[in-house]
Structure formats: structure tokens, C-alpha cells
Amino acid sequence: MATQTLVAPSRFVEFWQLGKPRVVSLIVFCAAAGALLATPQWAVASHVAISLVGIALVAMGAAAVNCLVEHKRDAVMSRTARRGTAKGTVLPWEAGLYAAALTGSGLWLLATFANALTMWLTLATFFGYAVVYTRWLKPATPQNIVIGGAAGAMPPVLGWAAVTGTVPPEAAVLFLLIYTWTPPHFWALALYRRLDYQKAGLPMLPVTHGPAYTRQMILLYALALFAVSLLPFAIGMSGWLYLAIACWFNAGFVLRSWRLYRTHDEQVARGLFFYSIKYLAFVFGGLLVDRLAHVIGWV
């Protein structure tokens, strides 16, 4: 048996994991992109940094509430069974207190150092994910992540609002990018974790409509995502450098979705899930590199 399965994680690690730090790190990166794209020049670094800390704390608080609400379902699924809340090593009141402390301090930072609009939008995002998605939509409908994806798509809007106090159409385009990306991101994982979701009684698309229909939907969303990813260039938010990066990663996304559509293979689904994470990081990174190239007068 591998050594790591014998060693119990420390309490610190258990609490840290409840905040889903890897997911939140990409959320914060997308929020940073929103903040840095919000003004023609880079915004003041300390202001951006403190706003991002606020957003990160609330996102981790929302994730901890998700683990608390779902501790029974998490205990049934192999992917989530090791969470402290699922094993019972983190008690419900401890998780609740931890989530309240993270969320409260994050909202306080945003209200004090960013602005009221950002604080309220972040609170609405928290509510959208921790309550509307987790408590109501997830156990109720296979469209759970299509509707609930609106919460996950908010980070660039929050970053933008933190810097300017407004939410212009450019921020809405960044929202749309993550919103269209979320279904193929999640359904790819749900395809190779289908039995887990079935066991937990969750109506995810591969469980309710089967893998073939899910693969078809993934391909359609991948094509829609390609179109949406061209919007930043089309509305003059970015230049050719972004366009080239976006086209490259979208080609990869559509190609992998096509391969998945043609072959029912769990390894291909797994590959697409991990590619989706790389895709989002590089497309948002592409927007930043493109802006940097303009700011320093390189293009």
C-alpha cells in the first residue's frame, strides 16, 4: 500500500482542502484577469491584490459550505469521500464556523478596500454557489451546472467591479466565456465519474440522459465556446495575439470534444476534463499577455 494512504492528513490540511484550493486558484486567476483588463493601464497592484484576497476568502468559504451541505453525498463518492466533512473528522459546527470566518473576513475586505458593488456581487455569487446550486439545483435537475454555472462565471466580473465599481459589456463577455466553458468542463468529468454520481443519487446529465447524449452536448458547447471566445477580439477588447492563442486552444478543445463524441472512451473524457482547466488558464492568460503587449507598446 502506498505510504500516503496510511498517513492521516493534519487538521490544517483537512480544513485547507474544504476550501477547494485548486479550483479557487483558477477562480482567483480569472478574477485577476478581470481586474487587470478593466483599465487601459494596469490598475494599482495593492488594490487588486487585496480585492483578490477578499474574493479568494469568500470563494473558499462557499466551497466549505458546499462540503458541509454535501457531507453525506460526499461520503458515498470515491472522489470526495476523503474530505474531512465526509469522514466526520471535521465536525459540522467546525466547518460552519470555518466557512463563516472565511466568508465574513472576505466580504469585510471587499467592503473596506474595494467597493460596495463588489461586496454585494461577491455575496450574491456565494449565495448562488453555496445555496442555489448546492442545496437546490444539484439534487434537482441535470441542468444544475448550466444554471449554477452563472456563479462560477462571476470571478472576472468581480475583479472588474473591484477596480472600476462598474460592470460594463466587456466584463459580461468574460462572464460568458466561463459560463459557456462550464458545461463541457463538468460533463467531461461526470462522464468518467458517472457511477459515483449514480451512487449518490445525483441527476447529472450522463446519469439521466446517458453518455451518448452528454458527449453530443459537450461537442455543441465546445463549438459555442469557440464562437464566444472570439468576442473579446470582435468587440476590440483584445488584439491579434489573443486571437491566435484563443484559436489554438479552441481548436484543441473542439478536437478533443469531437474525439470524445466519436469514441466512448473514459480516458478521452478524462483528457478533455484536464484540458478544459488548461484551456481556461491559457485563454485568460492570453488576454493578459495581449494587454501587456499593448501596454508596453510591443504590438
Ligand code: HEM
Ligand atoms: C458550477 C460550475 C462548476 C462545476 C459543477 C465544477 C465541477 C468540478 C468538479 C466536480 C471538479 C473535480 C474536483 C475534485 O476532484 O476535487 C472540478 C475541478 C476543477 N475545477 Fe471545476 N467546476 C465548476 C466551475 C469551475 C470554475 C468556474 C473554475 C475556475 C474558474 C473551475 C476550476 C476547476 C479546477 C482548476 C479544477 C481542478 C481541481 C484539482 O485539480 O483538484 N471549475 N470542477
Ligand SMILES: CC(C)=CCC/C(C)=C/CC/C(C)=C/COP(=O)(O)OP(=O)(O)O
Ligand atoms: C464567491 C465566489 C467567487 C464563489 C465562487 C463559487 C465557486 C467556489 C465556484 C466553483 C465551482 C465548483 C468548485 C464546483 C465544484 O462542483 P461541485 O460543488 O458539484 O463539486 P464537488 O462534487 O467536488 O463538491
